Amino acid sequence: MRYLKGKKIGIIGLGNMGRAILNGLVSSGAVGRTSVIGFDNDPAKCADVRKKYSILISKSILELVTHCDSVIFAVKPQNINEVLKEASFYGKDRLHISIAAGITTRRIEKALGGKPRVVRVMPNTPALVGEGISALCKGRYASRSDLKTADEIFSSVGEVVELNERYFDLVTALSGSGPAYFFYLKEALIEAAVRLGMDRKTAKRLVLKTALGSARLLLESGHEPGLLRQHVTSKGGTTERAIAVFEKAKIKETVARAVRAAVRRSKELSRG
Ligand SMILES: NC(=O)c1ccc[n+]([C@@H]2O[C@H](COP(=O)([O-])OP(=O)(O)OC[C@H]3O[C@@H](n4cnc5c(N)ncnc54)[C@H](OP(=O)(O)O)[C@@H]3O)[C@@H](O)[C@H]2O)c1
Incomplete structure (x- = not known):
């Protein structure tokens, strides 16, 4: 896990997919429990995740982004704007990874402002049992090594394929749904x-x-x-x-x- 070594990963949204990613990361040994920080609107989900995975839970999105090198946005598309708004309040030199269906890298870059490093991922629910397939693409300001970082994260829940963003609607319709x-x-x-x-x-x-x-x-x-x-x-x-x-x-x-x-x-x- 060359690209994840020493990195802190934040997961915003601890629902189905957020938990699947967390589970993959921790149970595959890709990162240690102390390297993952979670946050969800729902205190019950936070308490449950803390109990089950013994990871750190932050009090807010701002606190999470302050401490992480990579942040995964695992909220529903209708909640992404509010999350991006909060995430944009603190420096943007971290890697932003979004799994929100239909939300383009351009839209995320615009919402965050400046030249943020963004990777977009379309995973699927077999990730819950480590048999997912995730498509990955990078935004304008992300680097090859950012893609590798995302690749290592999503390899912990199945296979990964790198694809041009123009195929993402098709990927969503094919492997996402x-x-x-x-x-x-x-x-x-x-x-x-x-x-x-x-x-x-x-x-x-x-x-x-x-x-x-x-x-x-x-x-x-x-x-x-x-x-x-x-x-x-x-x-x-x-x-x-x-x-x-x-x-x-x-x-x-x-x-x-x-x-x-x-x-x-x-x-x-x-x-x-
Ligand atoms: N499920 C799939 O098959 C699939 C496949 C590919 C991609 N995706 C993408 O994955 C993302 C997550 O899907 P999911 O199925 O995991 O959804 P989910 O189970 O509803 O989980 C999302 C979680 O985010 C929380 N949340 C909402 N607003 C928040 C905020 N402002 N700050 C922190 N947490 C917040 C939600 O809490 P509340 O419930 O209290 O609102 C919920 O616990 C979506 O964007 C979806 O497009 C899903």
Whole structure:
């Protein structure tokens, strides 16, 4: 952890993602507990995090930014302005890392004023179990070493990919919202099995292991999904019948339309 060595990291917002990052940082040993400082509006969340992770909790955003080399903004997009305003009151020579969906590096730079170092990240919820994938890009004034710092932070909760910011609406629609699409398909499969008479617990077990096994097979074989699908689809068999129903319903086109709708929504949110 070359870039995190000796650095103090602040996390503003200790909700789902803030806690996932904190958990990854501390449990992977990327940094020591004394190197992370947290803050949240909600005193109950602060108390809970202090108890569970034994990290320092600051009394305010100002106190946090005063003591940190890197600050992660893990609040909802609708709360980012108030947080940036408070963070801008104290010198800006630290690294600012935002995970807020749809908030561009330009917007953060403008809100902070001057030439702040900003890195934007789009993680996803599998980060909660260390299996996330995060896209990273840097603002105008951040350096390569700032990107490396963010890379080390988010590598503690999964994989990291560096991408040009122009792809961020697509990343948001693909891997940011993506876990929900897979949950939706699993929901549908479980409901189909229950309707056909199976108990929910067994259906869930069958569907989840099938999903996990399929993902591992894809990753470990390195094959394209289409090829692996063909391997399961023998001529005149059961899979072929099911896929024919998907094709008739134009599922691929529906998925493409859904991703386009999410991209459009991300662009709308970016405009504020
Ligand atoms: N969840 C995802 O799938 C996902 C994926 C990628 C990116 N993100 C991004 O991650 C960010 C956080 O999402 P989340 O799901 O972790 O949200 P969350 O669970 O609601 O957590 C945000 C936390 O920030 C607190 N907060 C609000 N205003 C604050 C302030 N002024 N100062 C300090 N703390 C404040 C909230 O407290 P209150 O509840 O009291 O308001 C809450 O505890 C969002 O910007 C989202 O776009 C989320």
